[in-house]
Amino acid sequence: MFPNKKIGTKEEFWNYLQQRRKEESMLGCARKDETVEGQVIIDGEPTGILSRHAYGLLDVFTIESQENGEEFKLLRIRNPWGKTEWVGDWSDNSEEIEKYRKELDVYVEELEDDEKFEIGEEDGTFIINFEDWSTIYNKLYVTIDFPPSWxxxxxxxxxxxxxxxxxxxxxxxxxxxxxxxxxxxxxxxxxxxxxxxxxxxxxxxxxxxxxxxxxxxxxxxxxxxxxxxxxxxxxxxxxxxxxxxxxxxxxxxxxxxxxxxxxxxxxxxxxxxxxxxxxxxxxxxxxxxxxxxxxxxxxxxxxxxxxxxxxxxxxxxxxEDEEIEVSQLRQDIIKTRLEDIYDSNVERKKPKIFN
The missing domain is CATH 2.60.120.380 (Jelly Rolls)
Incomplete structure (x- = not known):
């Protein structure tokens, strides 16, 4: 998928996610598969991610290694079932979680009280790196709360x-x-x-x-x-x-x-x-x-x-009309459809009549 002349680079897409999060847009993601239900399997191994199942995308953030300054692009995801979580890199009790526990504890401590969570708990909330997330998930949903400049x-x-x-x-x-x-x-x-x-x-x-x-x-x-x-x-x-x-x-x-x-x-x-x-x-x-x-x-x-x-x-x-609309959007979870992760910038073939 990356680079793509419509989506741009992976870095540009990461910046898009960060901007939507900064604007307090409501985000969600899913793995859409028309034929398979149950866990997504990669290279013969279950990932813990369920196909045809909606997840909340709670945060888009980075942490920096206290040891060498290396930066990691991470996302905080929630399975609304409260169980069945990602089991790869950066998952609960993974090597990455243990190695960068101090950095992650700082991240959690800086969250608002109602967003704090216990790392390692089987509660449906998990961390995944951007590389794995963009490989496994192929649907992104965005409810945009337009900023005052719009x-x-x-x-x-x-x-x-x-x-x-x-x-x-x-x-x-x-x-x-x-x-x-x-x-x-x-x-x-x-x-x-x-x-x-x-x-x-x-x-x-x-x-x-x-x-x-x-x-x-x-x-x-x-x-x-x-x-x-x-x-x-x-x-x-x-x-x-x-x-x-x-x-x-x-x-x-x-x-x-x-x-x-x-x-x-x-x-x-x-x-x-x-x-x-x-x-x-x-x-x-x-x-x-x-x-x-x-x-x-x-x-x-x-x-x-x-x-x-x-x-x-x-x-x-x-x-005031916008506030009513945003409230309705949040109630109904009306989705700004971004097919294959970025609707309007996805590489899309014209129907023959459009050529």
Missing amino acids: TGFRFTDSWNKGNSGGLPMPSAGITAKDAQISWGKNPQYLINQNKNGTVEFFFSLAQNDGRIEGKYIFPFVEIIDPICLIIYPAEDGKAVSKFDGSKVNPAWISTVVEHKEVSLRAMLPKGKYIVVPSQRQPSSDERPYYLSIYFNGSIGEVSFKNLKNPGNNGEEIKE
């Missing part, structure tokens, strides 16, 4: 018979060419990134919760559609009439999933961009959605415009 902006809108264009790829009865033209019917939102340098953006496209009406069952197909977000370059700031895959960075295309929400993270240089939310297939039904855009800048440095519906130019998300 701004949020939201469009509340809907797809309908007149603006539902579907994805720019062929499907039953629709050719690739027709799908690319149809995609241009979708709602389009212009972003003017006026700030010198690069701005980090987080995009969320959400639908109504399928449980609201209380009469549908999962996967709530009556309310929830497979949806997707695409960020498209816009040199002239005008709506695009059809899709041209040669202009699109594959990292600026979300997955297509039948979920309440899809999300996308992107680093955008100064320039103009169009955000296009779409359903998998064109639909004549009225389908509400909420496009939320967070970025590390201010209104003025970044501005927005609804290209297809000028009467709806969205609104800034106020701090």
